[in-house]
Amino acid sequence: MIVGALLRRHAPLTALVAPKWIKLGELPEGAPVQAVLIRSISLLDTHFLKAGTMQHSIERVAVLVRAETYREQVALLQLVRAACRGFTGALEGVEAERIAVHTSGLGPDLRGADASFQRTQDFRVSFDAPV
Numbered sequence: 001m002i003v004g005a006l007l008r009r010h011a012p013l014t015a016l017v018a019p020k021w022i023k024l025g026e027l028p029e030g031a032p033v034q035a036v037l038i039r040s041i042s043l044l045d046t047h048f049l050k051a052g053t054m055q056h057s058i059e060r061v062a063v064l065v066r067a068e069t070y071r072e073q074v075a076l077l078q079l080v081r082a083a084c085r086g087f088t089g090a091l092e093g094v095e096a097e098r099i100a101v102h103t104s105g106l107g108p109d110l111r112g113a114d115a116s117f118q119r120t121q122d123f124r125v126s127f128d129a130p131v
Contacts, residue, residue, distance in 0.1 A: 010083035037064040073117040096127040
């Protein structure tokens with residue numbers, strides 16, 4: 001996933017959250033409070049490109065940060081935004097071209113499991129990928 005790759009390569013974020021705790025889908029039991037969860041909200045396949053070999057898609061992705069304190073939550077959220085916001089181009093190891101990532105809304109502050117502080121940042125990710 002594009003957002004996961006961007007987050008795992010962002011050294012300021014991985015200094016606070018180990019890459020193994022930047023997860024897709026759901027967090028396993030035993031995950032530390034300080035973690036990042038990435039979920040796909042929707043995916044719209046739009047146009048076929050290059051005689052049907054490529055397809056342009058737009059995905060809405062939610063990134064949930066979990067932290068022990070509100071201050072840590074705010075710091076993690078700023079790092080998540082910095083890692084992804086405004087990215088354009090290609091990513092090594094990701095089978096997609098012409099990637100563009102934009103912020104697409106910020107969710108409410110929540111209290112989660114283990115009395116964690118949580119908040120979600122949504123992104124709009126557009127890309128061209130092989131069919």
